[in-house]
Amino acid sequence: MIPAAFDYVAPTTVDDAVRALSEAGEDAKVIAGGQSLLPVLRMRLAAPSKLIDLGRIPELRGVREDGDTLVIGAMTTHYEVQRDPLVREHALLLACATDTVADPQVRHRGTLGGSLAHADPAGDLLAPALALDAELVVSGMDGRRAVPATEFFTDFFETSLRPGEILCEIRLPKYTGWSAHYEKFNRVAQAWSIVAVAAAVRVENDTIAQARVGLTNMAATPVRATAVEQALIGQPATPEAITEAAQHAAEGTAPTTDGNADVEYRQHLARVLTSRAVTAALST
Structure with a gap:
């Protein structure tokens, strides 16, 4: 499908882009790489009066x-x-x-x-x-x-x-010296995450000194798995400690049911993928 007609502007400074967006009003759209916006335009799920391209700034x-x-x-x-x-x-x-x-x-x-x-x-x-x-x-x-x-x-x-x-x-902030891994579960390669876990850890003397864990697609917004982080800190970097801490991954989440997974399955995935992500991070 062809997008609805719109005006196009490609400013070369941030100030010019902001000015153009302000002048165009609510009907304007900003385009960056276009990988999300262009399909929406082609399906006419959006019909902006003006498109402001940031690619020349x-x-x-x-x-x-x-x-x-x-x-x-x-x-x-x-x-x-x-x-x-x-x-x-x-x-x-x-x-x-x-x-x-x-x-x-x-x-x-x-x-x-x-x-x-x-x-x-x-x-x-x-x-x-x-x-x-x-x-x-x-x-x-x-x-x-x-x-x-x-x-x-x-x-x-x-x-x-x-x-x-x-x-x-x-x-x-710089996380120099930290280990990290992103564990993603999807049905086919290159697809959106059904659930994914972002894990970064810092180890001192075989003990987990700091940990950061984020969850993908476990709520309407990304979720920080703070209960997992707290359970990891101060623990030995062992499979047993990681598995135990990962059991807290679904706490505070609000996953949805859709054609890919229901709530219970997503909660299960969060726990399993958290264990895998932290383990993989510690092995790097």
Whole structure:
């Protein structure tokens, strides 16, 4: 199907993009990599009056260090995130999750910021952002503001982005020396996660000193498995301790029933995949 007619603008600065979005009003849409928006347009589930393309804004791309913080531009593609040495060194969990996103074609076009702003609870990058205490910097006519990941995802496909705001960059504390793994369960390769677990751990003297665990598709927003984290900290890095801690994975979740799984099965998957994810992280 062909999308409905719309005006198109490709600003070259964030200020110009914000201005264009503000002037266009509620009927405008922002396009990043287009991997989520274009299918919606083609099915005419959305019919914006204006499309604002962020692809020509250099300041929205790239990875850099800012002291103890890793900064990733919202328009940085999945392919670039996968291969960036700074991401691999300081935010390995994000790189591991990005490795599982769709297929090479999508990873070359899709962007980190676009995925986070789309806020699909089955998307693979929301849980890692939450687990790693990401801070999302957005820009609007009133200036810039930083939103913690815990406050950014508000509901099913909804975020705290206000009208006229765009996501500019993602800021992550450095997790240098941490081990990580993203365990994803789906029916076929390249499909959305039925359930997935993002796990990052730091070990000292064979003891788990710190842990971060995020769950994908276990609620309308990504979920931090804090009960698992608390159960892991201070425990020996053994299969028995990991299995016991993983039994807390479904606590505080609100999974849905759909054609792929019911609530009980998703809760079971959360426990099993958490054990696998932490075990795999500790083996890296």
